Amino acid sequence: MKAAVLERFGAPLTFDEVPEPVAGGGEVLVDVLATCVLPYAAEVFSGARRYPLEPPVVPGVGGIGRVVTAGPDATRLAPGDLVWCDSTVRSRDDARTPDITLQGWSSRGPGGLALSRHFHHGSFAERMVVPTENAVPLGEVDEGLLPAWSAIAVHLVPYGGLLAVDLRAGETVLVSGATGNFGSSAVAVALAMGAATVVATGRNRAVLADLTHRFGNRVRTMALTGDADTDGAAMRTTADRPIDVVLDLLPPAAGAATARTAAMTVREYGRVVLMGGVGMLGGEDLALPYPWLMRNSVTVRGQWMYPRTANGRMPELVRAGLLDLAHEEVTTFGLDRANEAVAHAAKHGGPFTRTVLTPHGE
Numbered sequence: 001m002k003a004a005v006l007e008r009f010g011a012p013l014t015f016d017e018v019p020e021p022v023a024g025g026g027e028v029l030v031d032v033l034a035t036c037v038l039p040y041a042a043e044v045f046s047g048a049r050r051y052p053l054e055p056p057v058v059p060g061v062g063g064i065g066r067v068v069t070a071g072p073d074a075t076r077l078a079p080g081d082l083v084w085c086d087s088t089v090r091s092r093d094d095a096r097t098p099d100i101t102l103q104g105w106s107s108r109g110p111g112g113l114a115l116s117r118h119f120h121h122g123s124f125a126e127r128m129v130v131p132t133e134n135a136v137p138l139g140e141v142d143e144g145l146l147p148a149w150s151a152i153a154v155h156l157v158p159y160g161g162l163l164a165v166d167l168r169a170g171e172t173v174l175v176s177g178a179t180g181n182f183g184s185s186a187v188a189v190a191l192a193m194g195a196a197t198v199v200a201t202g203r204n205r206a207v208l209a210d211l212t213h214r215f216g217n218r219v220r221t222m223a224l225t226g227d228a229d230t231d232g233a234a235m236r237t238t239a240d241r242p243i244d245v246v247l248d249l250l251p252p253a254a255g256a257a258t259a260r261t262a263a264m265t266v267r268e269y270g271r272v273v274l275m276g277g278v279g280m281l282g283g284e285d286l287a288l289p290y291p292w293l294m295r296n297s298v299t300v301r302g303q304w305m306y307p308r309t310a311n312g313r314m315p316e317l318v319r320a321g322l323l324d325l326a327h328e329e330v331t332t333f334g335l336d337r338a339n340e341a342v343a344h345a346a347k348h349g350g351p352f353t354r355t356v357l358t359p360h361g362e
Helices: 041-046 109-116 143-149 152-164 181-192 205-218 228-239 256-263 290-295 309-319 335-347
Strands: 002-005 014-017 027-037 063-070 082-085 088-090 100-102 127-131 135-137 172-176 197-202 219-223 243-248 266-274 299-302 329-333 353-357
Touching: 002 335, 014 335, 027 082, 027 143, 027 152, 027 335, 041 335, 063 127, 063 135, 100 109, 135 309, 143 329, 143 353, 152 181, 152 243, 152 266, 152 309, 172 181, 172 228, 172 256, 181 197, 181 205, 197 205, 197 228, 205 219, 219 228, 228 243, 228 256, 243 256, 256 266, 329 335, 335 353
Parallel strands: 172 197, 172 243, 197 219, 243 266, 266 299, 329 353
Antiparallel strands: 002 014, 027 063, 027 127, 027 353, 063 082, 082 135, 088 100
C-alpha cells in the first residue's frame, strides 16, 4: 500500500510503497478515508517537540475509516462499517493504570514506548490496524462530510478535560489559550456540553472577535496584556460570575505565569484541568500557592487525552447538533501531498481550520 513515512526527524515525509498491515487477534484493519494533520505536526516531525516517536514510522493521529477485516473478538463490527479510529491505545494488562501510546504520534513512559512498537504506524496511509476497542462505529455519514468529521480528533481532547472535571450544564468555564486550534475547540465543546458562559482568553483579538461572532453572547472574550494582576482581574470581570472550571490548553511556547493567572481565577471549590504544553520544553514551573489551593478547596487535575467512553459520546454531540461541524473550514490533500499538507497545517492553525489527508482521493 501507499503511505507517507517519517524516515528520520528533520527529513521530509517520503511517499512510499510499504507492506500492507495485517490485523491479528484483537485488531481491526481499516481503509483510512480522512485524517487531520495537526498544526504542530511539523514541530513533531522536525524533532522540536521531542516526542518519543521512533522513526521510521507512518505518522498520523487517528481518523475516519471503513472496516476491511475485524478479528474474532469483534461481535458487532463488520466489513464496510464506518468507524472513528481512536489513536489513544491503552495496554490491556493493567486496567487500573494502563500504559498509553498515541498510535503514530507519541507515548507516555517506558510502557507506552513499548506499546508503540506494536501499534507503531498511524493514519498517514491507505490502511492501518487499530485495536478492536479503538474502532468506534459512526453509523452512516455523508461521504462528503468525512473530512469535517475527522476534526473530532481535535474536539475529543478538550472534551476529555471537561469530562475529567465533571463539567455540568449551567456552569461557567474559562478557557486559557482559547485562540489556538485546541482552545477554540474547547469553547465549542464546553458550549455543546451545556456551559452557561465560556470566558475565552488569548492575545489574538481578531480570533477572540471571531469566537463571539460564531457563538454569540454565551462566549465572553478577554485579551491578555501579560500583566498577571491586570489579567486576573479582567478575567473575573469578564466572567461576571464565579468561574467554576478553568481549562488550560496553552502551547509549550507559553509561559507558566499565564497559566497560573488563569488557574487562580477559579472560585472556591472550583476545578482546574491542565491539558496544554506549558513547561514541556523547559521553563518555569506552574507553582500554584499551597495556601490558596488548600484554603479554597481547589481541585487541580492533569489530563492527557480522554477516556474511551468519550469516543462514543462525541459523535452523539455532533448528531444532536450540539457540536456543529459546519464551523469546520477544511482543506484536503491527497496522501502523495503529505508534505504540502504539513506545511499548510503549520500556516493555517487557527480556530476551526483543518488540514485533512484523504488517502483514497483528494
